[in-house]
Amino acid sequence: MGSRPGTGSPTARSPSHTYTSSPPRQPAALPITIQLPVSLVMATPLAQALHGHGPIADAAHKGLEVFASAPLHGGELPHLATPELAELIRPGLSTAQACLLAVASCHGLTKVLLSATDPAHWVNALAALDSEPLPPEHLRKILDVLNA
Incomplete structure (x- = not known):
């Protein structure tokens, strides 16, 4: 099929496969994210x-x-976790901060999504996430304690 000059629409009479308009562009690859x-x-x-899987x-x-x-x-975890767990995770953090830090320390995660009910919660979350991540062996120890 060919095309009508200037329209890019196919015609049945022409044996050519050329079009007068530019070919359609391929869509840009979208980044893939899992949540x-x-x-x-x-x-x-x-x-x-x-464990790498x-x-x-x-x-x-x-x-x-x-x-x-x-x-x-x-929002349930800060009420379920104990001060002793927070102390095990990182001394000096609140239970909410410690639980956030534990998740954010997981190798392979690129973002932690959270919501806050007031600005103070944002400030506390950011303070926890500004500290150094937990080493993998320490995160393993925390999970072992929770599984015991």
């Missing part, structure tokens, strides 16, 4: 990532972004 719930309650993805590790190996949602388990 999954990751918290000290939903710790399976954390544990798997520490599971959705976080697999996506990271493929160069994909991995977003952790619900790091405070819908």
Whole structure:
């Protein structure tokens, strides 16, 4: 099929396969991101990532972004976690800050999604995430304590 001059629309009479308009452009590749719930309650993805497998590790190996949602388990975790757990994770942090830091320390995660009910919660979350991530062996110890 050919085209009508200037229209780019095909005609049945012409044997040519040329078009007068430019060919359609390929869409730009969209970045692929996975998002999954990751918290000290939903710790399976954390544990798997520490062992080099599971959705976080697999996506990271493929160069994909991995977003952790619900790091405070819908706001419940600060009430479920104890001050002793926070002290084990990182002395001096609140339970919410410690739980956020534990999730953010998971190798392979690129973003932690959270919401806050007031500006003070944002400030506290940012303070926790500005500190050094936990080493993998320390995160393993925390998960072992939680599984005991």
